[in-house]
Amino acid sequence: MLSNRQNEILKLIIEEYSKVPVPVGSKSICDKLNISSATVRAEMAKLEDIGYLEKTHVSSGRVPSENGYKYYVNNLMKPKEMTGEDMLNLQTIFQNKSLVLSDAIEKSLEIISEITNYTAINLENNESRLKKVEVVPLSVDNLLAIVITDNGHVENKKIDLKNSDLEEIRKTVELINKLIVGTPINEVSEKLEYEIKPIIGQYIQNHEMIYNAFYNAFSDLKNKDDMTMKGKNKILELEEFSNNADKIKKIINKFDDENIVSSIKEEDGGINVYIGTENNIDEDLTVIKTKYNAKGEEGTLAIIGPKRMDYDRVVSLLDYLKSCIERE
């Protein structure tokens, strides 16, 4: 159990370090607390023993450790009051009734990324079902196969059509629509293989091509995560990476991974914070994420920033955005 003064010192160090990423010395703290630097040093030594602070070398100031941040997030941090302006900006978006939920979220994340200078992500994890399938002839020998899901995602595949009969294709499409509309997207390929294929094989000669086209369109749909990322490059401007080309390259590669958010440990109902090594992106980064559920539309919001991020501010922003979404 930490004393009041220890809590206070830890909090000051974390907040100071979040402004300027340079080890914090005892002097800058004692100025604020009206105690001598020696006393502060003694307390810092204890905080280091417990494991909440670290030194970069014997005579350096202190830097918060991962556990220090954890303790701060769980015990010391108070969610920051949001500014009226930020609240207003987000509210306005959600009051615009012509915006669909996913578009509103996207716009909000853009704003959040802009005001925090961190990266903001929305990952929709809806169980979507097949809504409709159709074909549009484009030219003599090109055809477009279109697949639509009930949450509004569209995938398409162009097909080369030489020697195929348009009428046969129409029949196939009709069949697919009749038999597998309503099926959850990730069961569609299977159903296509075992239920549709045998049937079309029977009375449609040249069905291979059209069958494959739809098969491919379906697997594209299944594999495509519905993730939007705002301010992707913001993170590269952080001081911690300013002179570290290798780290920048590493992070860029991580950011290209579609599973960047979903591969982090599962979140519970609240706002979840994954500090440093707790996320598998980078030890100098923190990911804050939370789930939302608005009348069946489910997803995950995430913000990626430096380990020394403005925890209180980000948590409030995310919390507020979540409430906007769920109030919809």
Added chain:
Amino acid sequence: MLSNRQNEILKLIIEEYSKVPVPVGSKSICDKLNISSATVRAEMAKLEDIGYLEKTHVSSGRVPSENGYKYYVNNLMKPKEMTGEDMLNLQTIFQNKSLVLSDAIEKSLEIISEITNYTAINLENNESRLKKVEVVPLSVDNLLAIVITDNGHVENKKIDLKNSDLEEIRKTVELINKLIVGTPINEVSEKLEYEIKPIIGQYIQNHEMIYNAFYNAFSDLKNKDDMTMKGKNKILELEEFSNNADKIKKIINKFDDENIVSSIKEEDGGINVYIGTENNIDEDLTVIKTKYNAKGEEGTLAIIGPKRMDYDRVVSLLDYLKSCIERE
């Protein structure tokens, strides 16, 4: 006019430098030509006077200048024989009749990026026309507006539908299909504004929303360049950037620009080489691009690599790919 020996020395320097980006000294050249280093130095001094070579400091070896590369590309370089394996790989893709042209190109560029370690791009610049417009009801108050072009691109917008009459919407869609299908995509918004809007305004009450949805879908379509990029991050691994975080950030930002290829000077019919400052991406990079036209499907292929790239190899690859495409 350069002497044979000067040509030979310039060529050796460029090819040596392309392997290892370190200034080339006279010694490494004289070993290969059986003349003394003093003679090589004298020739190098002349090549520097002409402006084909540069020094990084008074006593450094020589580095090819931009003009040096230009001279090399125009006069010294012979397109390299392609390896049978590379040719076979590309041919196989184009013989696969079930692949649509754009997919075949995409696969080829993936291969080319893989074997060269450079970034490969396909930019389709078709004049596309509106093929079809339709709406799919998703739920009680959500509707999906879909727009399809004759070259097979699909854009969609979800619409919030409270208080709208489905029947009215159907009429609007019918009208759009009747009146503006066939219009070139970048004229569609205009036509929608001046020809359709007045008409639907007359006999459809609540048309604002549906009109806006389509208007937005159309502008998305217009603004979205059909560009695919393979090996985007390959370029970051180049030695010239290995310790230069700022340059990496700059290039990443450039690569996010949709106009990266089209903003470079217009290409003529052949293979065009834009060295260093001739492209507006980075002085250390070269862009090689060429147009293709296969039965009306037009586009531009581009490869982005270091200024010291394997010019002969890339030119042959691009030329071969172009011929594969146009033979289709």
Added chain:
DNA sequence: TTTAGCAATGTCAATAGTTGAGTGCTAATT
């Protein structure tokens, strides 16, 4: 319990010395 004071430690930036690769020039050689 707190604090003043001090030795100890490590970073950072500046300075100086060393090495090595490479050049240009010149005079001798072919």
Added chain:
DNA sequence: AATTAGCACTCAACTATTGACATTGCTAAA
């Protein structure tokens, strides 16, 4: 006239070395 050996010179890159500075831990006094 062209080539080359030889030499003085230059500069980048590396390796100490130094002093200024920030900061610590410890101790003894308050």
